[in-house]
Amino acid sequence: MNIEIIVSDITALDVDAIVNAANPTLLGGGGVDGAIHRAAGPRLLEACQALPELSPGVRCPTGEARITPGFELTARYIIHTVGPVWLGGGSGEPEQLARCYRNSLTLATEYDLASIAFPAISCGVYGYPPKRAARVALRSLLDAPEGGPSQVLVCCFGRDMADIWREALSDAS
Ligand code: AR6
Secondary structure (H helix, E strand, C coil): CEEEEEECCHHHCCCCEEEEECCCCCCCCCHHHHHHHHHHCHHHHHHHHCCCCCECCECCCCCCEEEEECCCCCCCEEEEECCCCCCCCCCCHHHHHHHHHHHHHHHHHHCCCCEEEECCCCCCCCCCCHHHHHHHHHHHHHCCCCCCCCEEEEEECCHHHHHHHHHHHHHHC
16 A cells, blocks of 8 residues: 655545545535535535434444545545544544544445545544644554555645654654
């Protein structure tokens, strides 16, 4: 697996799947979630609404992942995952964040996808400290079983975030 850290708007990427940092409703929100819904068009909301609710308002529990088409995106698929809200680190946040990356990769593997781009899940509204998030995320990606996407991008929304992830990648590999 080749992991690369890039700076971009994730909605512009030409990859098999982009990952959305969603919330459990999967009905859209701010941040990267809002950008993806705007760029993919209204059929994305319809596709998300059609996914089964496991409990009222919950289509995707924290740490799990769901897949939809990419609709108007260049990416063929969107993998929606729900990161943990940062509560100080002692409430299972690292394990939940690791599961987001792992479960997204598992879905990509099931769909035989060669390339996938992740945003910095939980590093915005959900408040996860970026250095810690990068460490957990990269460990989860590097320890993933063989046979998944050969190209993994981490798409940062600014140079400062990318610098943090690049340093974490060089520490981890
Ligand atoms: N491309 C790439 N990265 C982006 C983009 C973009 N277009 N826009 C923002 N980011 P966040 P979270 C970065 O808040 O912390 C939503 O309302 C952003 O700078 O989008 O997991 C959901 O519905 C940050 O580094 O996601 C949930 O309610 C990273 O993406 C909640 O926010 C993640 O920030 C999820 O919060």
